[in-house]
Amino acid sequence: MANMVGQVLESHKITFHEDELLLERLGHNKALHITVQCEDYFITRILIDEGSSLNICPLVTLKKLGKGLHEIKDGSINVKTFNGSQRSTIGEIILCLQMGPTWFGVDFQVIDIPASYNLLLGQPWIHAAGVVASTLH
Secondary structure, rough: HHHHHHHHHHOOOOOOOOOHHHOOOHOOOOOOEEEEEEOOOOEEEEOOOOOOOOOEEEEHHHOOOOHEEEEEOOOOOOOEEOOEEEOOOOEEEEEEEEEEEEEEEEEEEOOOOOOOOOEEEOOOHHHHOOOOOOOOO
């Protein structure tokens, strides 16, 4: 039995090749951004933030996707922003995102803020998808 467990653990290893490191190597401090498909749109500058306890969709992104305010479920909550201020969300929306061959229904809190990202995927999505985020690679 122990031998079988060892074989299973060995076969589920994640490894990276030296060529996959960024030019800056260990010294970089770049954020992890990805691109996904949402319906007929490709969304760039999606920030993966392991420190966020929410998935965030800025209102401007929602409008660019052609979604109306009537599609947002009520349920305003207070959130703390990057700069430490508190803001209320408008509500919640589920967006279907395709990453590689996989589709995810992701619950986002919609907030009317200027942002340097189009979507923020935090711990709820990271844990549900079983993702291991690596800014190094």
